[in-house]
Amino acid sequence: MARVDDKDMGSDLQSVLISKEEIDAKLAELAAKIDAEYAGKDLLIVGVLKGAVMVMADLARALSTPVTMDWMAVSSYGAGTQSxxxxxxxxxxxxxxxxxxxxxVEDIIDSGLTLSWLLSNLGSREPASLEVCTLLRKPDAAKVAIEVKWIGFDIPNEFVVGYGLDFAEKYRNLPFVGTLAPHVYGG
Ligand SMILES: O=P(O)(O)OC[C@H]1O[C@H](OP(=O)(O)OP(=O)(O)O)[C@H](O)[C@@H]1O
Ligand SMILES: Nc1nc2[nH]cnc2c(=O)[nH]1
Ligand SMILES: [Mg+2]
Known part of the structure; x- marks a missing residue:
């Protein structure tokens, strides 16, 4: 299992919430379900930059279905940890x-606001089908009416980093998902 001090960021981290092994196993499970859903169809997976890069790269390789890949970058106004x-x-x-x-493909759904906007924006372009796969989902997402077909892990309402997720653009390259020590974000 990855240690908390991987990449010399140990003193910034409080705990490993989801290990690399748990992420790999979950993505294999999700990929099998997605393969079954899209058998015989052409599938375009859309990653939401930057957070989703790791999930996109690993999920795409876990799929047997041939896919094409595209990316969107969106910015939700709001500073720090709030959307x-x-x-x-x-x-x-x-x-x-x-x-x-x-x-x-998303790394995390928190308030659900980014995804809700994306679903309506992409939905208006008349795709044959439009679904969502996210590695992580936080409890607040339930407050917004969005349908998420594939979810890796439901996690508590804590700020997490790693595996694509940043705090002030750092920690994205950690191979696991962890929580930050309060001193890092001024807690
Ligand atoms: O459900 P929400 O509250 O809208 O939050 C989720 C969104 O926030 C994060 O992206 P962010 O805007 O931080 O950009 P990043 O992916 O470049 O880090 C994450 O990757 C999701 O896209
Ligand atoms: N890094 C990070 N970005 C987020 N965006 C929404 N929630 C989170 C979170 O918990 N961590
Ligand atoms: Mg971010």
Whole structure:
């Protein structure tokens, strides 16, 4: 199992919430379900930058279904650890998704505001189908009416980093998901 002091960030971390091994096993499980769902269909997976890069890379390799991959970058106004729901496109898809089977891949759903906006934005482009796969989901997501077909882990309402998730752009390259020590975010 990965140690908390991996990459010399040990003193910033409080605990390992989900280990690399647990992430790998979960992605294999999700990939099998996604393979079954899209058998015989063309699938476009859409990663939401930057957080979803690790999930996209590992999920794509765990899938047997041939996929195409595209990326969106959005920014939700709001500083620090809070999302505001006001979303702006920083990088749009390179491809037209009309008539395509589209799977949005996210690292985390917290307030659900980013995803809710994305579902309505991409939904209006008339894809053949539009579903969501997220590695992590926090409890507040239940307050927003969004349907998430594939969920890796439901986690408590704590700020997590690693495996794509940042705090002030750091910690994304940790191979596991962990919680930060309070002194790092001024707690
Ligand atoms: O459910 P919500 O409250 O909207 O939060 C979830 C979103 O926040 C994070 O992205 P962030 O905007 O931090 O950008 P990043 O992926 O570049 O870190 C995460 O990757 C999700 O996209
Ligand atoms: N890094 C990180 N980004 C988030 N965006 C929404 N929730 C979180 C979280 O817990 N950690
Ligand atoms: Mg972030």
């Amino acid at each position: 505001s729901g006001v979303v702006r496109i920083l990088k749009d898809l390179d491809t037209d998704i009309k008539g395509k089977h589209v799977l949005i």
